[in-house]
Amino acid sequence: MAVREIVVVPHPVLRAVAKPVKDFGLELQRLIDDMIETMRAAPGVGLAAPQVNVSKRVIVVEYEDPEAGIPHVLYAVVNPKIVRFSKETEWGVEGCLSVPGVIGEVERASEIVVRGYDRHGKPFNLRTDGWVARIFQHEIDHLNGVLFTDKAVNIQRVSPELAAEMDRV
Ligand code: CO
Helix, strand or coil, X not given: CCCCCCCCCCCHHHHCCCECCCCCCHHHHHHHHHHHHHHHHCCCCXXXXXXXXXXXXXXXXXXXXXXXXXXXXXXXXXXXXXXXXXXCEEXXXXXXXXXXXXEEEEEEECEEEEEEEXXXXXEEXXXXXXXXXXXXXXXXXXXXXXXXXXXXXXXXXXXXXXXXXXXXX
């Protein structure tokens, strides 16, 4: 495993529509392992393959909030697709490892159903809500060349120290 470089705006890979994965071989396994290590090193709670300059539809998400009763979860999802968005939405403050020093408020569906494949090609179905649902929506936007700053209001510059304390994705 290796920590890969995280690309930042205005790198064009962040604006490309990432390609579906067809081969679940060694290259994909390496990519996922490296993405998990890169996310942890950042540190962050989610990462999309374009953020490590690989234009493929792969995301990783790792989150926990014991105080809020959210247990530790780690997902690697290949070709993820959100097949259901709740009508109910919520606002939350987001930051992004590829847009350093910037935060903003984004409206997201409160609950979603994600469909995709695990790292071995097994179909994967997940219903999730709250902060984890927000991370998935942010990461899947990355696969479509969309950044949170496209959707955010009250965008603010913050110091690197403050940004580092946030759950960045
Ligand atoms: Co991001």
